[in-house]
Amino acid sequence: MTTSRRHFLGMAAATPLAMSGALALGAGTAYAADSAYVMCYFTESTNLGDGTDYGLHLAVSPDALEWTPLNQNNPVVTPTAGDLGLRDPFILRKQDGTFVVLATDLKGTDWTYVSQYIHVWDSPDLRMFTGYRRMKLHDMNTHSWAPEAFWDAGRGQYAVIYSAVNSSGHNVIMVNYTSDFVTASAPQVLFDPGYDVIDGDMAVGVDGYNYLYFKGNQTLRGARSTSLNPGSFTEFSPGVAHGGTEAPTLVKSLNSGTWWLWGDTYTPNGVFYAWQTGSLASGTWTALDQRTYTQPVNSKHCGITTITTTEYNNLLAKWGTPAWNRLKSYNFPARYVRHSDYVGRIDTYPIEPYKDSLWTLVPGLADSSGVSFRSVNYPTRYLRHYSYALQLDVNDGTSTFAADATFYRTPGLADASWASFRSYNYPTRYIRHSNYVLRIDPISTTTDRQDATFRVGY
Incomplete structure (x- = not known):
């Protein structure tokens, strides 16, 4: 790295x-x-x-x-x-x-x-x-x-x-x-x-x-x-x-x-x-x-x-260290961020196919000081928000896609040693899970903060 x-x-x-x-x-x-x-x-x-x-x-x-x-x-x-x-x-x-x-x-x-x-x-x-x-x-x-x-x-x-x-x-x-x-x-x-x-x-x-x-x-x-x-x-x-x-x-x-x-x-x-x-x-x-x-x-x-x-x-x-990462949920630590039918969600480990839970974290498509999540097994696709829900889409090269697929990493909202991810183009909203599905939402409650906190590891 x-x-x-x-x-x-x-x-x-x-x-x-x-x-x-x-x-x-x-x-x-x-x-x-x-x-x-x-x-x-x-x-x-x-x-x-x-x-x-x-x-x-x-x-x-x-x-x-x-x-x-x-x-x-x-x-x-x-x-x-x-x-x-x-x-x-x-x-x-x-x-x-x-x-x-x-x-x-x-x-x-x-x-x-x-x-x-x-x-x-x-x-x-x-x-x-x-x-x-x-x-x-x-x-x-x-x-x-x-x-x-x-x-x-x-x-x-x-x-x-x-x-x-x-x-x-x-x-x-x-x-x-x-x-x-x-x-x-x-x-x-x-x-x-x-x-x-x-x-x-x-x-x-x-x-x-x-x-x-x-x-x-x-x-x-x-x-x-x-x-x-x-x-x-x-x-x-x-x-x-x-x-x-x-x-x-x-x-x-x-x-x-x-x-x-x-x-x-x-x-x-x-x-x-x-x-x-x-x-x-x-x-x-x-x-x-x-x-x-x-x-x-x-x-x-x-x-x-x-x-x-x-x-x-x-x-x-x-x-060497892996070229990919996994993201563990803070309040459901048996679950990891993955895509399933191109929908972003958190599911219980073990995940099949396991590469659905592997992500290459790259410089943000809209701002290189941010981060974008590229799928390991679908490398032309990135996690992006659409109507506030996160899905795995092919990068179409537009500025709108780049903005929707870019996030800023911050100290975890529930635990500063973990991580949270703030939307680039909706800066009051963070990636969080709701009923195990990923979306971007404003964060206000203790539960919200836990839902929006992840460990970036392997």
Whole structure:
């Protein structure tokens, strides 16, 4: 993004982080200089069509809540063996400071596909990926789903955990040990509560405990142990869910005692939800307001890892920020601005086709200090008002069209950290939603101000 573009949009776009002081996680999973986060994921659209990709995707964030997809939300690397696709990726910073990427060997949703292997890449900086291989975990006639890893200091090895059907006949969390992510020890059962569990995620060494969160009975549930020994974990948290929820991801704030728990619904183009707590030991979680976080579009089953300021800035420099934006509603934060049958409106995510909710914000057609909203999937069309209603029309080159399609960004009328958009040629009117349809209206009430406030993000 150029300086001039950022100036006229005033966007909350991803920008380089200034060097910060030393920060460390209580879980012992972050380096002293870590100051930001990277998310890995794959993508699925609602109908498994456009927007679906079973390669490794990355996004970055300074706060672990608002995310900037890298490489235009395209994959940065894709498996070349096994099922030729991945699900459930995970990034671990190894003891030497470099990274290893693990992922399920599965492309798509054929749950009958059995792989005794997982995908593995090495990376010094998440800008290049080398040494691609598959690592065999077992000889059983079952899958190896959602692999993750952590350093087991007592063993002096990495533990690789994953979901598989053991002799119990249901899914359990397995563990293998490795020093090189090339070969692994024989599998052991890490955790089996007596019912089907998948998607294990660990927080190691937090106030004397090791925490394991997993999907069980359609919820995100917690177990813990004072050791890392297989079989030592016992349930202690009844868990949380938003409908059927899977893929728990524990994240520690880098500047407070807050922990977040991310999860997503187990459907194509799943919706991420987040909860927070001030103490893992409590086992209790409070749902976060969806205003406070935004998942990358079409993202599924994420992993989140801390990174340094330099790594954050280098990832942005290497892969770039998206050329498009999404606009989230302030008072209906599950809804985003989109066009449907050429009508401007706000609809609940996920949106199909998803590109209906992507916008290229360009200098205003009537005044370059303003902004116009050009459709990504209909690039000759812009949002413009007509009889005060917003619709998606082809730019006819007239001054009237240019004026109708130009708006001035202002601090959000309901929240100054968000944005509102004032009409160029009707300066007493702002873009707002009414019954989910977009229009320009005068703004006077608290509800009006909320209806006219949006977050410009990705």
